[in-house]
Amino acid sequence: MLKMMIPRSWFRMLCLTLLQLGALTYIAAAQGKFTLSGYVKDSLSGETLIGASVAINGRGKGVTTNAYGYFSITLSEGSYEVTCSYTGYESRKQTVLLNRDQSLNLFLSPRITTNAEVVVYAKRRDGNVKNAQMGKIDLSMNQVKSLPVLFGEVDVLKTLQLLPGVRNAGEGNAGFYVRGGGPDQNLIMLDDAVVYNTGHLFGFFSVFNSDAIKNTSLIKGGMPAQYGGRLSSVIDIAMKDGNMNKMEMEGGIGLISSRFSIQGPIKKEKASFIVSARRTYIDALVKPFVPSTSAFYGSGYYFYDLNTKVNYRFSDKDRLYLSGYFGRDVFDFRNNQRSFGANIPWGNATATVRWNHVFHRKLFSNTTLVFNNYNFAFNGTQNNLSFNVSSGIRDLTAKFDMDYYPSPQHKLKWGAMVTHHTFKPNLVSGRSDTISFEPNNAQRKFATESGIYVQDDWEVSDKLQVNAGLRFSTFTQIGPYTSFVTDADGNKLDSTSYGGTEQVKTYGGLEPRLTVRYSLNDASSIKASVTRNLQYIHLVSNAGSTLPTDLWVPSTLRVRPQLSWQYALGYFRNFKDNEWETSVELYYKTMENQIEYREGYTPSLKDPEEEFVFGDGWSYGSEFFVRRNRGRLTGWIGYTLSWTWRKFPGLNAGEKYPARYDRRHDLSVVATYELNRKWKLGGVFVYGTGNATTLPERFYIIGGVLTQEYSRINQYRLPAYHRMDLSATYTPIPRKERRMKSSWVFSIYNVYSRLNPYFIYYDQEGSPYDGSLKVSAKQVSLFPIIPSVTWNFKF
Missing domain, CATH: 2.60.40.1120 (Carboxypeptidase-like, regulatory domain)
Structure with a gap:
C-alpha cells in the first residue's frame, strides 16, 4: 500500500x-x-x-x-x-x-x-545557542503545573500561549495562532496521533491531561522534514510510558473537575502501563440549584478524558507501545415549555501502535499505526420532530521512520507515511412521526495523503551546523464522489461521478527545509532558516476561534492546498554560565490559497465548498525573549511585534485587511519564586493589542426593520487585552514513614478583575416611529476575578 x-x-x-x-x-x-x-x-x-x-x-x-x-x-x-x-x-x-x-x-x-x-524547562541549558533548530521549545510539566490557571485546571496549551510568536484565540480559549497562521495550521500530535479538536468547554480548556504527559515540544520556525501537512507550527506531545519499577498513583481535586492516574509495572523492567482519567462535575454542582419546575430542568454540561498506555520490551532491540486517548464534551439543553431538547456531544478518539527496533547500533527504526477520529453531533427534538447534524474527520495512518548515526558529525533521519482520510462535513438526517429524512450524504469525501522525507543534522565544523531536509508529499481526492456543474443560481446542470478509490484530483510537491547555525563563541550564535510547507486539509470557521462547529474539509477539485514560505533570522545569546538566555528572531511568511466563507454566508444544507472564497495572506514580525533558568526567581519575558494581513478578491472589495488574529503588540511576563521548601509563588501578566473586528457603521429603517451597514473587514479594534494571575503552591514536608505526598495550589485568575472584551453587540431602546430609537454598543466580558484551589496528591 x-x-x-x-x-x-x-x-x-x-x-x-x-x-x-x-x-x-x-x-x-x-x-x-x-x-x-x-x-x-x-x-x-x-x-x-x-x-x-x-x-x-x-x-x-x-x-x-x-x-x-x-x-x-x-x-x-x-x-x-x-x-x-x-x-x-x-x-x-x-x-x-x-x-x-x-x-x-x-x-x-x-x-x-x-x-x-530552580530550573525552568530546557533540555540543555545551552541548547538554544548550540542546536541548529530554530524556534523549538521543550516544556517540563513541573514548570507548567506551577503557573496560575483558570479554575485551577493545569493546561499545557495555555503555557505555550505565553511564549513569543504564539498568541491566544481569546479569553480562556485553547485555540492559538503562531506567526500569523490560523488555528488549523498547527500540527498537534499526541503519541503520533493528530488531535483535530484541542478544546473542552467550547475551547476554554485543552484536552491534554497534565498527569499523563511526559514531554511537550513546540516548533514554530524551521520545521524539520519529518513533519508535514501544516504551515505554521508543530506541537509534539508524548505520553508517559508508565513506571517500570513500582506502582504509583496521583491525582487532584479542584473546583470544577478531578483527575486520577495509576501507573506501574506489569512485569518489572519488561512492561508497564498508565491509565489517567479526568472529569468535570459542573453538571452535578449546578443540578441541586435548578428546581424541577424550571423550564430548563435537565440541562447540563460535562467533559471527560481517558488516557491509556501499555509498553512491552521484548529485548534490548525491540519494544512495543500501545496508547490511546478518548475524550468527550456533552452538552444537554432542555426547554420544557417549548418541548425542545438538544444533545450536543463532540470529541476525539485516538489509538496508536508503535514498534521500536534497533537494526544496528547506529540504525534505530520506529513503525507506527494510528487510528484517529473526531466527531461533532447536534441531536435535536421538538414535539414529534427529531433531527441530527454531524461532522467530523477520521484517519488511518501508517508511518515508518529511521534514525541513523554514521558519525558524531551527522545524524540522518528518513521515513515515509500514508494516511487515508474520511471527511464528514454537515451530514443531516431527521424523522417526523413515521417519516424519515435521510439524504444520500453526497458531501462525504475521501482522500489519501502520503509523504517521504530525508534530513541530515550536519555539524560541518565547531562553528557551523546545518540541518537540511527535503520532503515530497502528495494528496489525492478519491471516490466515491459526484462533481456537479451549476448555473449562477446554484441549479445543477450536469454531473460527473467517480467510483470507489477512483482518483478525482491529485496535488503534490517538494517541501525543502533548511536551518543554519553559526556560532560566534561558546555563548552566542546566529541562526537562519527557510521552509516550504504544503497543507492539504483546512479548518473553515465562521468565528474567531476553534469551536466544534467549525468544519474540516479536504483539498478537492475546487479547493487547492495551502502553501507557505517562511524565512527566519535569529540572534541567540546566553549569560552567566547559561543562567540567562536571550534571543531576537525576525520572520517573514507568505501563505497562498487561504480559505474564508463568502460575505453574507449563512449555514445551509449545501456543500460548504460552494460557500468558500480564496485568497492569500502574509505576516512578518520580531520576537524578543529573555529567560532566567536558575535561582530562586525564575521565569521569562516574551514580546512580539507583528503584522498579519489577508487579501481576497471576493472580500473587502479586493483590498488587503488585517486578519482577525492580527496583534500588533503581545507581551507576557512569567515568574516563579521559591519562597522556601514549602511555598512556591507564581505570577503571569499578559498584554495584547485588541482583536481586529468588523462593526456596523450606519443604521437604516427599511420597512420598519432596523438594518445595519458594516464597515470594511476588521477595520476596528477591540480594547486592549490584559490581566494578571497569581498562584501559591504549598507542599508540606512529608514524614518519612508516609508514602503519600500532597500539595495545595491556590490561584487567582484576573487579579484586578479586568473586564476584557469577548465581543461587542448593539442594543436597541425606544421606537423608530416616535424618534426615540437609541442604538448603543455593549461589551460582553467572560471572566472577572476568579479564585480557585486544587489539592494534588501522589503515592
Missing part, C-alpha cells in the same frame, strides 16, 4: 539510500571506529528521557536522545569520560573503554530542588 502511494522513483531512491547507509556502517567499523549506544532513563520510574544530553568530555562531541530516549555515537577506539545530563536530574559521569561496539543504558536520578537551584 505504501509503495503504491509514493512515486516509484522515490521508493527506489529510498531503498538505494538504505543500502548505501548500511554499507557505510560496516566501512566505519572496519576503520577502527566503534559505536556506543543505549537509552537514558529515569532511575526511579524507568521512563526514557527525551532530549537528554550525552557528551564526550574533552572532545567537544555529543548527541541528544531521540523521541524514545535512544542515543548513538561513533568514536575511535579509546577511553572516554561520558557525561549525561537532563534538566531536573543529577548529571552522571562514567568512564567507558571503547574497544568494541557497546550498549550503555544511563540512569539519572531526579534532583532534589533547593532554594539555590
Whole structure:
C-alpha cells in the first residue's frame, strides 16, 4: 500500500539510500571506529528521557536522545569520560573503554530542588545557542503545573500561549495562532496521533491531561522534514510510558473537575502501563440549584478524558507501545415549555501502535499505526420532530521512520507515511412521526495523503551546523464522489461521478527545509532558516476561534492546498554560565490559497465548498525573549511585534485587511519564586493589542426593520487585552514513614478583575416611529476575578 502511494522513483531512491547507509556502517567499523549506544532513563520510574544530553568530555562531541530516549555515537577506539545530563536530574559521569561496539543504558536520578537551584524547562541549558533548530521549545510539566490557571485546571496549551510568536484565540480559549497562521495550521500530535479538536468547554480548556504527559515540544520556525501537512507550527506531545519499577498513583481535586492516574509495572523492567482519567462535575454542582419546575430542568454540561498506555520490551532491540486517548464534551439543553431538547456531544478518539527496533547500533527504526477520529453531533427534538447534524474527520495512518548515526558529525533521519482520510462535513438526517429524512450524504469525501522525507543534522565544523531536509508529499481526492456543474443560481446542470478509490484530483510537491547555525563563541550564535510547507486539509470557521462547529474539509477539485514560505533570522545569546538566555528572531511568511466563507454566508444544507472564497495572506514580525533558568526567581519575558494581513478578491472589495488574529503588540511576563521548601509563588501578566473586528457603521429603517451597514473587514479594534494571575503552591514536608505526598495550589485568575472584551453587540431602546430609537454598543466580558484551589496528591 505504501509503495503504491509514493512515486516509484522515490521508493527506489529510498531503498538505494538504505543500502548505501548500511554499507557505510560496516566501512566505519572496519576503520577502527566503534559505536556506543543505549537509552537514558529515569532511575526511579524507568521512563526514557527525551532530549537528554550525552557528551564526550574533552572532545567537544555529543548527541541528544531521540523521541524514545535512544542515543548513538561513533568514536575511535579509546577511553572516554561520558557525561549525561537532563534538566531536573543529577548529571552522571562514567568512564567507558571503547574497544568494541557497546550498549550503555544511563540512569539519572531526579534532583532534589533547593532554594539555590530552580530550573525552568530546557533540555540543555545551552541548547538554544548550540542546536541548529530554530524556534523549538521543550516544556517540563513541573514548570507548567506551577503557573496560575483558570479554575485551577493545569493546561499545557495555555503555557505555550505565553511564549513569543504564539498568541491566544481569546479569553480562556485553547485555540492559538503562531506567526500569523490560523488555528488549523498547527500540527498537534499526541503519541503520533493528530488531535483535530484541542478544546473542552467550547475551547476554554485543552484536552491534554497534565498527569499523563511526559514531554511537550513546540516548533514554530524551521520545521524539520519529518513533519508535514501544516504551515505554521508543530506541537509534539508524548505520553508517559508508565513506571517500570513500582506502582504509583496521583491525582487532584479542584473546583470544577478531578483527575486520577495509576501507573506501574506489569512485569518489572519488561512492561508497564498508565491509565489517567479526568472529569468535570459542573453538571452535578449546578443540578441541586435548578428546581424541577424550571423550564430548563435537565440541562447540563460535562467533559471527560481517558488516557491509556501499555509498553512491552521484548529485548534490548525491540519494544512495543500501545496508547490511546478518548475524550468527550456533552452538552444537554432542555426547554420544557417549548418541548425542545438538544444533545450536543463532540470529541476525539485516538489509538496508536508503535514498534521500536534497533537494526544496528547506529540504525534505530520506529513503525507506527494510528487510528484517529473526531466527531461533532447536534441531536435535536421538538414535539414529534427529531433531527441530527454531524461532522467530523477520521484517519488511518501508517508511518515508518529511521534514525541513523554514521558519525558524531551527522545524524540522518528518513521515513515515509500514508494516511487515508474520511471527511464528514454537515451530514443531516431527521424523522417526523413515521417519516424519515435521510439524504444520500453526497458531501462525504475521501482522500489519501502520503509523504517521504530525508534530513541530515550536519555539524560541518565547531562553528557551523546545518540541518537540511527535503520532503515530497502528495494528496489525492478519491471516490466515491459526484462533481456537479451549476448555473449562477446554484441549479445543477450536469454531473460527473467517480467510483470507489477512483482518483478525482491529485496535488503534490517538494517541501525543502533548511536551518543554519553559526556560532560566534561558546555563548552566542546566529541562526537562519527557510521552509516550504504544503497543507492539504483546512479548518473553515465562521468565528474567531476553534469551536466544534467549525468544519474540516479536504483539498478537492475546487479547493487547492495551502502553501507557505517562511524565512527566519535569529540572534541567540546566553549569560552567566547559561543562567540567562536571550534571543531576537525576525520572520517573514507568505501563505497562498487561504480559505474564508463568502460575505453574507449563512449555514445551509449545501456543500460548504460552494460557500468558500480564496485568497492569500502574509505576516512578518520580531520576537524578543529573555529567560532566567536558575535561582530562586525564575521565569521569562516574551514580546512580539507583528503584522498579519489577508487579501481576497471576493472580500473587502479586493483590498488587503488585517486578519482577525492580527496583534500588533503581545507581551507576557512569567515568574516563579521559591519562597522556601514549602511555598512556591507564581505570577503571569499578559498584554495584547485588541482583536481586529468588523462593526456596523450606519443604521437604516427599511420597512420598519432596523438594518445595519458594516464597515470594511476588521477595520476596528477591540480594547486592549490584559490581566494578571497569581498562584501559591504549598507542599508540606512529608514524614518519612508516609508514602503519600500532597500539595495545595491556590490561584487567582484576573487579579484586578479586568473586564476584557469577548465581543461587542448593539442594543436597541425606544421606537423608530416616535424618534426615540437609541442604538448603543455593549461589551460582553467572560471572566472577572476568579479564585480557585486544587489539592494534588501522589503515592
